[in-house]
Amino acid sequence: MDFIYAWSSKLDSLSPLLDWSGIPLDLASLAALAAGLGWASGLRLYALVFVLGALGRFGGVHLPGDLAVLTHPLVLGLSGLMLSVEFFADKLPWLDSLWDAVHTFIRIPAGAALAAAVMGDMGGAAQVAAALAGGTLAAGTHFAKAGARMAINASPEPVTNVSASLGEDALFAGGLWMLLHQPLWFLGALAAFLLLALAVIVLMWRFIGRLFRPRTRSGAT
Template sequence: METLDSVTGLIALTLGVGWASGINLYAAMLTLGLMQRLGYASLPAGLEVLADPLVIAAAGLMYMVEFVADKTPGVDTGWDALHTLVRLPAGALLAAAAVGDVAPAAELAAALVGGGLAAGSHSLKAGGRALINTSPEPFSNWTASISEDVAVIGGLWLALNHPWLFLILLVAFIALLVWLLPRILRGLRAVGRRIAGFFRGRSSPAGDSAARLPDQRP
């Protein structure tokens, strides 16, 4: 039973770091590092570096930057676009590090799954934020950002302390992702069409008048 629990905990942590990295990489690193440093968790050898004071300081600094950027309409979308290049490979690397010193095939498999989960959670976050930004008020951004931070911190705590519950919730998240992501993509396409129509509408009067000029006679 102890072996089963330890394997389940390792799987939950491996999947958890990939999932959390796609939402807020710096919050995930800071949470794991502080939990290890303060004695609330025992991380695998590959993730113990997160408890180094230098890593904690860097993750804390970047988390504060993201905390502000993530709550500013428009800036959050640009930040998410930029971090497509950061969150996905980081999720893969953290997942691979979580499995520790194992066969290369297992490490590669963990990296693939971790990177895939990071890509899924990142896509859901970035797409949802882009739609939220069509609303002029800032409160929905703040609510979404704080909810994401709480989800990352709470999810990693569950992965370390209640892995079975975390895995059940992760399955529910994947089901939500499969259902919600196509709808978000359709919503983004609709917003893009409205924006394109707006600019076409603004440019058409000038184009019509220019087209009528050659037909005019003195």
């Protein structure tokens, strides 16, 4: 089955991926989609599940692999509810960090599961590889987001937190649009994002290390 044109049933401007070094065109496209879903899961998991489910159920888009389960009314309803809750929780400094801490155990396995679901028709090896990649991308995105927001939440004023949250909403929407319409451009942007996320994680790790480093007494020999 040609997954490229299945995805473009309602998204006619979808740009197909190039044939990379003999990799089948449909497999390359699915790999890019799996990577994108892993990234998006670490940023806005519930919005991702709801948008994909709505596209499949109401937009006439054929979701590849095992993603069709997202069109079930129960999944749509629950993801829509959690999307609404997260939209407001993410903008409250006292709740945002707690929300991110809890979702460390949700976003990462969900990113792995969604990436594996993309490869539902490609065999077990492809599913395992996609799960590993999707979980890793979800983890990187989640920890970069959580670390940056933890630093922002240290500020007592709420404006910075709300602005950061709205910026993440815009980043998710723009990234998902690019994934569906310009997948090659998305992969380039994803590489740049991962470099930035790595820098944020390293900086936060060093900051936490300094906080817990034992202080030497002044004048001690």
